[in-house]
Amino acid sequence: MTFGPSRQAGRRRQAAVHARRTAAAVLATxxxxxxxxxxxxxxxxxxxxxxxEPPQATTATIAVSLSPDRAGARAAxxxxxxxxxxxxxVPSAVRRSVLRFPAGMSLDxxxxxxxxxxxxxxxxxxxxxxxxxxxxxxxxxxxxxxxxIVTEDVALRAxxxxxxxxxxxxxxxxxxxxxxxxxVVFTGSVxxxxxxxxxxxxxxxxxxxxxxxxxxxxIVTFSLTVGTSARRGTHGQNAVLVPSTCxxxxxxxxxxxxxxxxxxxxxxxxxxxxx
Amino acid sequence: MLGAKTVxxxxxxxxxxxxxxxxxxxxxxxxxxxxxxxxxxxxxPDKLGSPTNLSARAVFxxxxxxxxxxxxxxxxxxxxxxxxxxxxxxxxKAKLEAEGPAACPADSRIGFGGGIGLEEIAKExxxxxxxxxxxxxxxxxxxxxxxxxxxxxxxxxIELVVVVKETHGPKPYGxxxxxxxxxxxxxxxxxxxxxxxxxxxVGSQHVAYYHLIHGKQQLVHVKGLxxxxxxxxxxFPFKVIITYLDNTTSTDAYTAPCPPK
Numbered sequence: 267m268t269f270g271p272s273r274q275a276g277r278r279r280q281a282a283v284h285a286r287r288t289a290a291a292v293l294a295t296x297x298x299x300x301x302x303x304x305x306x307x308x309x310x311x312x313x314x315x316x317x318x319e320p321p322q323a324t325t326a327t328i329a330v331s332l333s334p335d336r337a338g339a340r341a342a343x344x345x346x347x348x349x350x351x352x353x354x355x356v357p358s359a360v361r362r363s364v365l366r367f368p369a370g371m372s373l374d375x376x377x378x379x380x381x382x383x384x385x386x387x388x389x390x391x392x393x394x395x396x397x398x399x400x401x402x403x404x405x406x407x408x409x410x411x412x413x414x415i416v417t418e419d420v421a422l423r424a425x426x427x428x429x430x431x432x433x434x435x436x437x438x439x440x441x442x443x444x445x446x447x448x449x450v451v452f453t454g455s456v457x458x459x460x461x462x463x464x465x466x467x468x469x470x471x472x473x474x475x476x477x478x479x480x481x482x483x484x485i486v487t488f489s490l491t492v493g494t495s496a497r498r499g500t501h502g503q504n505a506v507l508v509p510s511t512c513x514x515x516x517x518x519x520x521x522x523x524x525x526x527x528x529x530x531x532x533x534x535x536x537x538x539x540x541x
Numbered sequence: 542m543l544g545a546k547t548v549x550x551x552x553x554x555x556x557x558x559x560x561x562x563x564x565x566x567x568x569x570x571x572x573x574x575x576x577x578x579x580x581x582x583x584x585x586p587d588k589l590g591s592p593t594n595l596s597a598r599a600v601f602x603x604x605x606x607x608x609x610x611x612x613x614x615x616x617x618x619x620x621x622x623x624x625x626x627x628x629x630x631x632x633x634k635a636k637l638e639a640e641g642p643a644a645c646p647a648d649s650r651i652g653f654g655g656g657i658g659l660e661e662i663a664k665e666x667x668x669x670x671x672x673x674x675x676x677x678x679x680x681x682x683x684x685x686x687x688x689x690x691x692x693x694x695x696x697x698x699i700e701l702v703v704v705v706k707e708t709h710g711p712k713p714y715g716x717x718x719x720x721x722x723x724x725x726x727x728x729x730x731x732x733x734x735x736x737x738x739x740x741x742x743v744g745s746q747h748v749a750y751y752h753l754i755h756g757k758q759q760l761v762h763v764k765g766l767x768x769x770x771x772x773x774x775x776x777f778p779f780k781v782i783i784t785y786l787d788n789t790t791s792t793d794a795y796t797a798p799c800p801p802k
Contacts, residue, residue, distance in 0.1 A: 311727065313696070313728070314694055411653035443751075444751055445647060479598065
């Protein structure tokens, strides 16, 4: 994990301000004297009457791709979500997401093995059957602590969970190592959706604590690849089955979010029809 | 321009008690004349002999005045409280002052915090948020040095580095800290900056960094602050001696309950 100084310069200017305002004229006439005092004593003081920018709403964009991009193929599907906005430039944490996949697209799992969320939390990847893993990815999470925005790279692995009410479930193991070694498991269930979508993945995302008294971590980018491309010669592996026909305009994908600050959001994308 | 002496000194005294911390969850309410102060400090996890985070929060009531600033603090924790900084880096004070926290290595960071400061400008008390970033500095004479980067943004932008040095107290105390806080002028005709409330967390539970060891990148877990292995009868003792800007002093001592078994 790395601290994120590269994004901090701009964000530091958005530091919290809730102070009552005072007469700008009084401050301005006093500024020069104050600065001379400061420079002589080793710290900096300056007038900054500009109020803090109000928090921006968190927004998200998604991008989806198939590999190979061919009708009827066994493919790998990569979903990438980017979040922006939020207070101090850190997006609000996501608490729930509903991903809607195009009708006709399905996940083929030749060797059905599952792993429970309890087992995954307790023992990590090694605690689950290898064939229960259906995808991998990575995420970048952030939190604002002190004057800084702290970032951490997180490895993602998706697993097939035990069915609930005869519906399949999925789990995503998120594992970060530095600066905080932390493991979180998200769970989701697959439900039938209405046209033009086929199925939806409804996921609950628990708070990801950082340090006591500091905000929970927020996801900034999330990228997950599910299935294995047939190009890689991995016969018998999990794969996304690309429909043999493509609706006009492409395959629709949509996602809806509920954020920790109580707001909602959504994003849409289209996978172009295979050539 | 400065607030009433009695109010000021007591506010600051209790705030600095929080800075020292204690062995478990503590809630304390103090009432002085027209003012009330509440402090909460805790280890997380609160377990004997365990690496931990120390968190503290101090909330002050306001009687409409700005407290007299503190000039010097000497604080002792209980014997057996240890700090193991193996696996961490250090930050240079001059670089921190010149370039801000981004100049410090990520593995030198040991804590965060913030709060609301007070300043009186044109007979109006102004509340101003501030943040705290804690960094390890190179040891001096074998003793730990901590840099606290204090930053406020508006209406007056303030950046300040406070140096905290390790010290040791007489029995029953152990490791302690000593720091000097310079008077922080805001603007001519205005009071020195003071504090209404503050919070922070220092420590390293779950903190780890990659380091090159024998040619390989290895994840090194930082132990950091370690709760004493044993708790004396009656709890963990703490003591704080404060000198104010007008050279008066006050001393306070208290005992924190032992962690639950």
